[in-house]
Amino acid sequence: MSDRHTHVQEFFGTRAAGWDDRFPDDGPAYAAAVAGLGLREGDRVLDAGCGTGRALTPLRAAVGPSGVVVGVDLTPAMLEAAVRAGRDRDGRLVLADVTALPLRSGSLDAVFGAGLVAHLPRPAENLRELARVVRPGGILALFHPIGRAALAARQGRRITPEDLRAEPNLRPLLAGAGWLMTSYVDEDARFLAVAVRED
Template identity: 85%
Template sequence: MSDDHTHVQEFFTARAAGWDAKFPDDGPAFAAAVAELGLRSGDRVLDAGCGTGRALTPLRAAVGPSGVVLGADLTPAMLAAAVRAGRDRAGRLLLTDVAALPLRAECLDAVFAAGLVAHLPDPAADLRELARVVRPGGKLALHHPVGRAALAARQGRRITPDDLRAEANLAPLLARSGWHMTSYVDRDDRFLALAVRGG
């Protein structure tokens, strides 16, 4: 595992047990973001960097019993918290790096990723890997329950021009990685960028 991956794993291992309690009101934001993906019954979807699995239940509701819901995360403690919360009943959990998914090419209809981009060691390559497992025309949702400014304030920092989630940076990053950004929302109560995989 690279130093970047070790750092991410250590960061989330230390926070896993209290994660849901720290953000108890995020549920509706996750459900609203999942709704924007426009999933249909029977679709196959991955929650990339699923953490404690807060998106798994709305993803399962969107694809129905015939759909496939996968949750992938690098940190065992986060997946253990998902199991404790019973969210493993909504989808299959995979302990894996989203940069090297154990999935065949073009096997999914969509990827949902909450708070992931900032933790990717190689964002262009890692977003390319997400594109690899999604069929042409499939969708990607990059979500955060609060916008960039609100998140920066919460963390006691300032937004810098090189912030990957800034629209001017994210659109070309996605384009280099096999995606075309179709919508972008960044306000205090929501961050959501939607993209479609190129053919």
């Protein structure tokens, strides 16, 4: 396991138990983001880096009982917290690395990733792996329940021009990985970039 992976596991592992308590008001933001993706009954969707599974319930509501919802995370403690919250009823939880997914190529209709980009060790390569598991025309939603400026202020830092989530950086990054960005929202209440898997 790389140093980056070890760091991610340690960071989230020590915070998993109280994660949902730290951000108790994020539920509606997750639900609104998922509702805007145009998912259909029966769709197959991955929550990449699912953490405590806050997106699983709205994803299940969007794809219905005939759909498939899979949550993948690298940190066992996060998945354990998802189970304690009962979110394993809404999707299958898998301990795995989003940089090397145990999924067939083209097997999904959509990928949802909350707070994901900042934790990818090799973003260009890792976004290509997400493209691999999605059918042509499928979607990728990169979400955060708080915008870039508000998040930076919360963390006591400034946004830098190098921020991968800045539109001028994210659009070509996605394009190089096989995704065409179709919408980009960065406001205090949420960050949501949506892209379509190109042929």
